[in-house]
Amino acid sequence: MLALQRLGLLLFIAGFATWIFVLTLSQFQLTSAGIDKVVKPEHRALVHEKTSFMLSRTYDSNVAFIRDFRGAIETYNEGLRAKKDWDHVINENYLFAITKESSLGMLTGPGSSWLWFWLSMGLAAAGGLLYGLAGLRRLPGVRNEFQYRHAATNRGWIGMALGAFLVGFYIVLYFYPEYVTNWVLLVDPISRALNAGPAGQWFLYGFLYTLVILVMGVRMLINYRHSRYQQLRTASVMFFQVSFAFLIPEIMQRLNQPYQDLKNIWPLDYTFFFDYKLNEKLAAGSLGIFMLVWGIALALVAVPVLTYFFGKRWYCSWVCGCGGLAETLGDPYRHLSDKRLKAWKVERVVVHSVLVFAVVMTGLVLYTYFSGQSTVLGFLDSYNIRSTYGFYIGSIFAGVVGTGFYPVMGNRVWCRFGCPLAAYLGLVQRFKSRFRITTNGGQCISCGNCSAYCEMGIDVRAYAQRGQDIVRSSCVGCGICSAVCPRGVLNLEVGPVSTRRI
Known part of the structure; x- marks a missing residue:
């Protein structure tokens, strides 16, 4: 097992180093x-x-x-x-x-981009897969020794280096993409095969996002292979990312149809009601109208109905791309989520403030769309407000902080503190849902695994010790607390809506 892990790590480092070197080729x-x-x-x-x-x-x-x-x-x-x-x-x-x-130079010649693609991204992906496959030689079950001591998983130098790279990558990709055109050239052939057009910065991002979820998803499947629930939901997020978020939108562009991630839901998809998006769909005819109705139905019908029956887990842990990246790439950092009461109080204020911001912005955008006036009440400019939201929430919070801070604040920073859709889903789950995590306090041995592995900062052990059901708006129903419990104390269940909500 150790030899396979070392080989995987070596291949990953070689591929990653080549990927960085590619920036100097042209x-x-x-x-x-x-x-x-x-x-x-x-x-x-x-x-x-x-x-x-x-x-x-x-x-x-x-x-x-x-x-x-x-x-x-x-x-x-x-x-x-x-x-x-x-x-x-x-x-x-x-x-x-x-x-x-x-x-x-070398990236623009016939076949050259494919060569460097396989020597960089291909080699790194192969190394990641080998490293994950080494887990098959361990007995099924989660091993968590050294999580709080290793330099990669406990805010050590490896974790900080990864966090710094992710922050830098998002800043460059969002605001200075001209410096990574060589990386875009690597995926140009793939873009032309899927959408018949050249790759841009967002195609590169979507491709890397999907590749990481697939590679780290394999690791997730292996590490949690003792839990059928974890197997199914990991396979689900991998499927939705590959199909609904990546392949289908790209193929739709090839067919001269509007680009849309069909699993993305307003208000997480905050641009859904922007004027150019609405005009694009209306101009696309029947398929565009379907996409518009589909998006509205997801937000207004699917969210409350499905959350009533299954809790917010149906989206946050089974469908969402942000959650998919957090669960796969971010899994080694889930124990870093802050479990303090103070963090929970901050979380409630911030995430619901973002939801209010998104709702107000959308209202102003629609007012401008139907009235033709950009200024509301004499001082609110809808274009400035949507630009502000896009910069601070859509770019800085969701991207730079939301992913770059995995090794510092845990893997669900965005989901916990910033995602407006998570706040919307959480309100339904908190007050009108059949989903809860039930506990058997008599079996709890206070090992703390459940609390340590809760990515949403919930002190699960405190509930388990009291034998109290967990009904929290922040809980995404990932089920990891149940998967790591050695005594079977925790169970994900649905039942009658209870009045005992906390």
């Missing part, structure tokens, strides 16, 4: 044809003029290329802003598209 050369291909017609002449000094140069670094291109456009824009000539300012950000189009 040279960059701006061409007139490249400008004409990615720049809008109304801006082409200006971009040609302002960047003419770059046409005869070959850049060995994307940093220098990006600096010169950005500097040329910003100098032009600053002059216009000084004169308050807002109509002629170039607001479009062409940096990513022009950097990718100007790339030269």
Whole structure:
């Protein structure tokens, strides 16, 4: 087992190192044809003029290329802003598209991207699978020794390094994607095969997201193979991520239909009611209308009905992509969730505040859509509010903090403190649901496994010792507390709606 783990770790490190090295492979050369291909017609002449000094140069670094291109456009824009000539300012950000189009070298030749894809992502994925498969040689059951002592799982240097990388990756991907165009070129052939178009930053993100869930999902299946419930729900999140979140939306684009993650639900999908999304669906005809009705039905009908019968676990632990990543990639960090009462009080305020923010923003967006007026009550600008939500909640909270802080605050940071859909589901579960975790206090030996492994910060042991059912709005019904209990004290059940809710 140890030899297989070491081989898997070696392959992963080799693949990851190659993936980082790929960023250094290309040279960059701006061409007139490249400008004409990615720049809008109304801006082409200006971009040609302002960047003419770059046409005869070959850049060995994307940093220098990006600096010169950005500097040329910003100098032009600053002059216009000084004169308050807002109509002629170039607001479009062409940096990513022009950097990718100007790339030269090994990643752009026939078959070259496939070679480097397998040497980087392919090798890393193979290493991760081997490392996980080594668990088959252990006896079934969860082993948790050294979780609170290992440098990778207890806020040690390995965990902090991983957290720093994830934070940096999200910041670059969200705000500076032009610096990772080489990574995008690696998945270009896959994008063209699925949607008949070139890959962009979000295709790269979706592909990596899906790959990580699949690889770490195999690890999850092996580690929790003693529990049929864990096997089924892990397979479920893997299926929904691959099909509903990745393949189907990409194929729909190939068919010239609107892109939509069919399992994403408002208000988690906060852009669902944005004007351009509504117009896109309405213009797509019957299929677009179906997608619009489907999304509204999920939010207004499926959420309360399914949560009444099954609790919020039907979505948070069986369908959701955020939950899927947390359960697979984040599983080694679930014990780091803060179990203190103070954390629970902060959680309630923050997550419900985000829900209110999302509802208000959506109301303002719909008001603007139907009335044509962006300002409400004389001071609320719907465009500014949705931009603010997208930056602070959709990008910083959900992405940078929500995933980057796994090794610091546990794997459900976003689900626990920020997800507006989790708050919505939790309200239904808290007051009108048949789901609960029942306990048998007489069998509890106070080992603490249940509380340690609760990713939502619930002190499960305290309930078990009192023989008290657990009905909490934050509980996602992952069932890990039951899976790690050596005495069978905890059971996930449905029954009559109880008035004893805490």
